[in-house]
Amino acid sequence: MAQETSPKRYTITAALPYTNGPIHIGHLAGVYVPADIYSRYLRLQGKDVLFVCGSDEHGVAISMKAKKEGVTPKEIIDKYHGIIKKSFAQFGISFDNYSRTSLPVHHETASGFFKKLYGQNDFIEETTEQLYDEEAQQFLADRFVVGTCPRCGHEEAYGDQCENCGSSLNATDLINPKSTITGSVPSTKKTKHWFLPLDRYEDFLREWILVAHKNDWKPNVYGQCKSWIDGGLEPRAVTRDLDWGIPVPVEGGEGKVLYVWFDAPIGYISSSKEWAEREGKDWEPYWKGKDTKLLHFIGKDNIVFHCIIFPSILKAHGDYILPENVPANEFLNLEGNKLSTSKNWAVWLHEYLVEFPDMQDVLRYTLTANAPETKDNDFTWKDFQARNNNELVAIFGNFVNRVVVLTNKYYDGQVPMPGELSDLDRETLNQLRKYPEIISSSIERYRFREASQELMNLARLGNKYLADEEPWKVIKEDEERVSTIMFVALQIAAGLAVLCEPFLPFTSAKLKTILNVRSSALETSWASVFTEEALLPSGHQIGKAELLFRKVEDSEIEAQLDKLEATKKSNASDGEPTKNIEIMPQKDTITYDDFSKLDMRVGTIIEAEKMPKTDKLMVMQVDTGLDQRTIVSGIAEHFTPEELIGRKVTVLINLAPRKLRGTESQGMILLAEGADGKLVFVNPDEDGPHNGSTIS
Numbered sequence: 001m002a003q004e005t006s007p008k009r010y011t012i013t014a015a016l017p018y019t020n021g022p023i024h025i026g027h028l029a030g031v032y033v034p035a036d037i038y039s040r041y042l043r044l045q046g047k048d049v050l051f052v053c054g055s056d057e058h059g060v061a062i063s064m065k066a067k068k069e070g071v072t073p074k075e076i077i078d079k080y081h082g083i084i085k086k087s088f089a090q091f092g093i094s095f096d097n098y099s100r101t102s103l104p105v106h107h108e109t110a111s112g113f114f115k116k117l118y119g120q121n122d123f124i125e126e127t128t129e130q131l132y133d134e135e136a137q138q139f140l141a142d143r144f145v146v147g148t149c150p151r152c153g154h155e156e157a158y159g160d161q162c163e164n165c166g167s168s169l170n171a172t173d174l175i176n177p178k179s180t181i182t183g184s185v186p187s188t189k190k191t192k193h194w195f196l197p198l199d200r201y202e203d204f205l206r207e208w209i210l211v212a213h214k215n216d217w218k219p220n221v222y223g224q225c226k227s228w229i230d231g232g233l234e235p236r237a238v239t240r241d242l243d244w245g246i247p248v249p250v251e252g253g254e255g256k257v258l259y260v261w262f263d264a265p266i267g268y269i270s271s272s273k274e275w276a277e278r279e280g281k282d283w284e285p286y287w288k289g290k291d292t293k294l295l296h297f298i299g300k301d302n303i304v305f306h307c308i309i310f311p312s313i314l315k316a317h318g319d320y321i322l323p324e325n326v327p328a329n330e331f332l333n334l335e336g337n338k339l340s341t342s343k344n345w346a347v348w349l350h351e352y353l354v355e356f357p358d359m360q361d362v363l364r365y366t367l368t369a370n371a372p373e374t375k376d377n378d379f380t381w382k383d384f385q386a387r388n389n390n391e392l393v394a395i396f397g398n399f400v401n402r403v404v405v406l407t408n409k410y411y412d413g414q415v416p417m418p419g420e421l422s423d424l425d426r427e428t429l430n431q432l433r434k435y436p437e438i439i440s441s442s443i444e445r446y447r448f449r450e451a452s453q454e455l456m457n458l459a460r461l462g463n464k465y466l467a468d469e470e471p472w473k474v475i476k477e478d479e480e481r482v483s484t485i486m487f488v489a490l491q492i493a494a495g496l497a498v499l500c501e502p503f504l505p506f507t508s509a510k511l512k513t514i515l516n517v518r519s520s521a522l523e524t525s526w527a528s529v530f531t532e533e534a535l536l537p538s539g540h541q542i543g544k545a546e547l548l549f550r551k552v553e554d555s556e557i558e559a560q561l562d563k564l565e566a567t568k569k570s571n572a573s574d575g576e577p578t579k580n581i582e583i584m585p586q587k588d589t590i591t592y593d594d595f596s597k598l599d600m601r602v603g604t605i606i607e608a609e610k611m612p613k614t615d616k617l618m619v620m621q622v623d624t625g626l627d628q629r630t631i632v633s634g635i636a637e638h639f640t641p642e643e644l645i646g647r648k649v650t651v652l653i654n655l656a657p658r659k660l661r662g663t664e665s666q667g668m669i670l671l672a673e674g675a676d677g678k679l680v681f682v683n684p685d686e687d688g689p690h691n692g693s694t695i696s
């Protein structure tokens with residue numbers, strides 16, 4: 001319900017990023033920068049804020065990435081969680097806690113939700129036909145299957161969602177489904193799952209969103225919700241037949257896990273619990289207090305999960321508050337094309353931080369000034385350069401630099417005593433005092449672009465004031481007047497230092513240091529800017545000038561465009577002989593000690609036979625020189641047993657044994673995959689070393 005009184009505390013969540021890749025500018029513009037601006041703004045207002053996020057470490061996106069890289073899901077999540085967490089911190093995203101959904105606290109919390117709803121009979125338990133990949137011997141859900149969206153005709157819709165129209169789907173709804181694991185057309189197979197009957201929540205959702213939030217939710221969010229609710233809601237499976245995720249904690253759930261979109265939003269709660277534990281605080285008021293304002297910052301493809309599914313889960317649970325708003329953004333593109341992790345079409349945050357050191361605020365500003373708030377938008381490097389050179393350097397930086405340099409030059413850095421104020425001085429100070437309200441009003445309506453432009457307008461006000469008053473000329477004839485001019489200009493500089501903090505936190509800190517307000521007793525809250533009191537009183541000593549921003553050169557922009565051009569070329573070489581090959585990024589560097597742990601030997605295959613009732617598996621007896629052992633390998637579609645017997649191969653003999661369909665495989669035979677998907681043995685020359693020779 002639209003809140004009448006001012007909330008006592010705020011819980012702010014930012015979408016949990018999947019740990020299947022690093023953070024790119026789309027994520028930042030869509031979610032993390034606006035959420036951070038909002039949180040910082042509230043803190044400056046003295047509000048009680050809990051800003052949480054964390055890595056989403058379950059789901060098919062992770063399993064797929066692990067399969068692709070030939071490593072375990074655990075290795076994938078550890079790697080990307082590390083990269084993501086570090087880059088967020090360096091970029092100044094001020095989470096109170098950044099958690100991960102693989103932690104026990106999250107498994108317990110998500111299981112607890114499931115058990116509670118199960119106990120209340122809030123699920124439908126049903127055995128239905130689900131898509132099945134015979135070749136991979138796996139059920140296909142979510143990103144393991146693509147097909148045509150029954151709602152909009154988009155051909156690359158996933159098994160749970162169409163990213164084009166935002167619809168939430170059941171995999172069996174897809175037209176012409178195709179397995180993304182093997183490319184095959186799936187069959188169907190019976191399996192039991194638990195469904196959340198969303199139809200039961202239709203009346204509640206209609207009342208809560210379509211009536212109560214008709215006027216305060218963004219039109220893009222409201223519109224999506226309205227079309228789903230009006231279209232009729234259906235039960236959604238909240239469990240999956242997968243081996244990676246949170247085990248289904250009820251009878252009959254063996255071998256199944258929770259659907260990632262069931263557990264991920266609960267991750268906000270787990271993250272809050274982790275924070276409370278560490279800080280010695282109570283998390284419950286932040287999630288259960290009626291006087292708490294809960295906000296979810298997300299991108300548009302997450303709207304259904306945060307506005308329909310998660311609220312239904314919270315409502316069913318009964319103890320929790322609902323979000324007051326879900327200010328979802330549309331999508332950011334890059335140089336005219338959709339950002340894509342798999343196509344490497346992105347500006348990666350961790351790379352930006354290295355290539356543009358100490359320039360976090362420039363990216364924050366560019367992404368805010370051009371945020372995809374009401375429609376999809378394009379990031380271009382030219383715009384980045386223009387925003388930096390024409391606005392941050394030429395207006396903001398130039399104004400502040402003049403003020404600081406002149407104050408040092410004329411008054412040894414002491415704020416001068418003003419004389420009588422002219423009409424323009426008074427008018428300028430009045431305008432300055434209006435800015436907190438102007439910017440607040442934009443931020444509180446989630447119009448961050450507008451807010452960032454108002455901030456720049458304040459810098460413009462200062463710049464124009466100095467340009468009109470020309471203290472560097474007046475100093476020759478009227479020194480007293482200059483004291484007044486500089487006093488007024490200094491107040492604007494101090495106002496900027498405070499009001500830019502949500503948008504440009506690094507610049508704000510630098511400017512506060514230059515103005516020497518950090519270690520002083522001067523107040524720097526949001527409210528301090530609109531009081532009649534001077535922000536910087538006469539006599540206050542400021543520090544030396546230091547450049548806040550530097551120009552971005554053409555060559556830097558060209559280098560970035562060249563990098564993107566190279567990506568385009570490498571993506572376009574599809575169709576050449578390298579068709580369909582995905583060149584994996586180089587894995588992390590290992591030490592010689594790591595390498596020397598691999599015991600690889602020359603061996604000979606002495607027996608081979610296809611495993612009954614499978615298409616892919618071949619069971620082989622291999623003479624390793626040390627012993628004769630069984631190795632099972634997924635190569636039966638590539639070789640007949642006859643072709644294999646007698647072949648010299650390279651065997652990794654100290655790989656931990658693993659049971660495949662009941663037969664223990666004791667090692668691995670090394671193979672390379674050719675351009676056409678053909679497998680080739682990595683083998684010593686046939687006449688070469690005898691069985692058991694080590695390979696190093």
Ligand SMILES: Nc1ncnc2c1ncn2[C@@H]1O[C@H](COP(=O)(O)OP(=O)(O)OP(=O)(O)O)[C@@H](O)[C@H]1O
Pocket residue numbers: 015016017018019021025026027029030031297298299300301302329330331332333339340341372
């Ligand atoms: N290009 C984009 N513009 C705006 N928001 C985005 C963009 N890409 C992702 N987001 C948002 O960022 C948040 C985290 O994204 P998530 O980790 O789920 O990645 P994703 O949607 O799979 O992106 P990608 O496919 O590029 O990896 C989500 O709320 C998502 O809506």
Ligand SMILES: [Zn+2]
Pocket residue numbers: 149150151152153154157162163164165166167
């Ligand atoms: Zn669609």
